[in-house]
Amino acid sequence: MKRNIDIFEFPLNLGLRKKDHENEPGVKRLPDWFRKFDFHKEINPNHIFRLEAPDYLMEPDQESGVLNAETIIDYAQKQVDFISKNHQKNTFSIMLGGDCSILIGTALALKKLGNFGLFYLDGHTDFIPAHLSETSAAAGMDLAIITGTGHEKLTNIQGFRPYFLEENVYCAGNAETDDDEYVQQITNSDIHYFDLYELRKNGFGKTAEDFLKMVNSKALAGFFIHLDVDVLNDELMPAVDSRMEDGIDYDNLREILKPLVHSPLCFGIEITVLDPDHDKDGIYTQPFVKNLIQIIKNKED
Structure with missing residues (x-):
């Protein structure tokens, strides 16, 4: 990659409902975990920026039906200011989560910059309204929220609804296809949708x-990439919040990401939901970090 690179750390975990055995979701440690395996060193960014997240809580929001809605909105607005202040033109930005709800703040920041596209690579569509969610967690609704589906307090922050137009979004890699009502939400939208089967078929x-x-x-102003690591096959990446057996492999990941990452129109990429608590020795994280570095730096094996 010839452009300068900056890393933004957004260690937010409020978009997930903690499991019974957890004190809180471990995804907040993703940036520090990546640093342990030399991601930052190998990427060698111009700058590393970090926006600390509030303490974890499970606060129901009766108005929106979304867990921790008020605190997530507050963090998203801080993200907007943080990105706007620190982003440099012609710089590739790597956003390290945290959970998928960090996309809300980035989406709003991009909306203020222009009309952007989104490539959403995820093992789930995350495109459901709150009343269909079993967890009420924003990380399972973030694609819906940023394209305008859901309660106005989340979808219309600062009056900028929608942050991405549905027709400018590709959603690819969903392996959770056995729930008809869940899938119908996105097939009835204007989003370009490729479940795992269609993704393999299309190439x-x-x-x-x-x-x-x-x-x-x-003639969009640019585009952003969302990468939830649960899009990978469970044998390669079980350290996620919601596991599924099927998924893509690292060859697939390189094939789909390289042309996107190296496009001059790519604003950046976010990495979400890798939970160090489920990978104590880093045996799943290390190959992921290695492959991600190769993709971003355009290196061969």
């Missing part, structure tokens, strides 16, 4: 190229 590289053609044809 990983071709899907990325099709997205880039769309971005260019619409």
Whole structure:
């Protein structure tokens, strides 16, 4: 990658409902965990920025039906100011979560910069309203929220609804396809949707190229990549909040991400939901970090 790189650390875990055995979701330790395996050293960014997150809580919000809604909104608005203050033009930004709800703040920041596209690579669609969620957790609704589905207090922060237009979004990799009501939410939208079967059928590289053609044809200001590590096969990455057996492998990941990451229109990428508490020795994190570095730095094995 010829552009300068900055790393933004957003160790937020309020978008997840903690499991009974947890004190809190461990995804907040993702940035520090990556540093342990030399991600920051190998990427060698110009700057590392960090926005500390509030303490974990499980605060129901009756108005929106979303857990911790008020605190997530507050953090999202701080993200907007933080990104706006620190982002440099022509710099590739790597956002390290945290859970998927960190996308809300980034989406709002991008909306203020122009009309952007989104490539959403995730083992789930995260495109449901609160009343269909079993957990009421924002990390399972973030794609819906940023495209305008859900309560106005989350979808219309500062009056900028929607943060991404549905028709400018590719959602790819969903392996949770056995729930018809869940899948119908996104198939009834204007989002370009490729479940895991359709992604394999269309081709990983071709899907990325099709997205880039769309971005260019619409003359968008740029685009952003969301990568939830649960899109990977469970044998490769079980250290996630919601596990599923099927998923993509590292060859697939390289094929789909390289053309996106190295496009001059790519604002950056966010990495979410890798939980160090489920990978005590780093045996799953190390190959992921290695592959991600290779993709971003455009290195071969």
